[in-house]
Amino acid sequence: MRTRFILIQTSHAGNVGAAARAMKTMGFGDLVLVAPRWANVLRREETIQRASGALDVLANARIVETLDEALDGITHLCATAMIPRDFGPPTRTPREHLEPLAKGSEQHVAFLFGSERFGMRNEDVYRCNVALSIPADPAFGSLNLGAAIQLIAYEWRLALGGFEVRDVAPVQLPADAQAVAGMLAHWERSLVQIGFLDPAAPKKLMPRLQQLFNRAQPTQEEIHILRGIAKAMVDPHRPPLDGESTASVGDDTGP
Known part of the structure; x- marks a missing residue:
């Protein structure tokens, strides 16, 4: 399955680097930025430092102006939104939704993440097939963007079969x-x-x-x-x- 991570109007350069690192650790490399705050965000020092070696993900990342451009070739959209929207897609936990998705017919999947300042716009959420909500403490459910991407990437990799854990001890x-x-x-x-x-x-x-x-x-x-x-x-x-x-x-x- 094709997997794409889409960051919409990202405001902090370090989070782009953290996203690249989170993706690479789970074996993903398709990153698209929609109208980020910094036009040179992929080359900024903070981005490179936070990527911690995931420079190939940054090198292959694309910057586009609209969400339509970022969704080219994608067939299944997953919003990441803590607050359910009226008339929006069903809200599910990542594991609840991703396990059957991985076992079903082949899809080209995109995970959408909104701005750190105001999250995802309603009209963007409405376009999605599901709103993924990480089951965090309701009293303090706000996650850093990099941490949220790491969790979603892990759950998706787990649903796809995961990587073998090797024990190096004899x-x-x-x-x-x-x-x-x-x-x-x-x-x-x-x-x-x-x-x-x-x-x-x-x-x-x-x-x-x-x-x-x-x-x-x-x-x-x-x-x-x-x-x-x-x-x-x-x-x-x-x-x-x-x-x-x-x-x-x-x-x-x-x-």
Whole structure:
């Protein structure tokens, strides 16, 4: 589907840059400005700074004088308006409207955004198939233009299928039961040596540690770390800490 973002009479150059950045992060690049305040808005320093690298979107953007010119080739118009208009199109949330739109027949879609100063004119809203209203707090529903474009671009990209989220962290499988058992045996010996575990009255310390590590599912690398800790615990050069207990842990009276 062709997707176009149309900004009508934008008054702040920085918002044009923010719009370009918001679009690029969601994979869109067709930006049209209708009668912006600044004729050179695409080249202004504030615009370029706020675009934060989305210079290709700015380079391909077009400036036109009328909304009719901006709508060339578009078949489905989405207004962005917080206040419903009398006799206007139905008001829906972006997700409610865009999900079925993406699954329907192919459309050339445009999202229209009004001026920061006075929003969209009634006559422009009336031309649209829907008025998209972001479900913000009714007591404070005013969004910055760049933020509104980012939300709409995200919802539309999500409806179209979205991009794959890649996990860069390497996959580490849990250590096997033998490795966990060996680590626990190492810990038991060390705990006895430092006087934390009384082998004559072990209570339920080791079964509790067993359950703890069963839930944690440590990796092989983490097993090595834990065994290193157990080794460091019995370092004969380490002085006892103030108040260090020699009793076993837990208040169980049974073994």
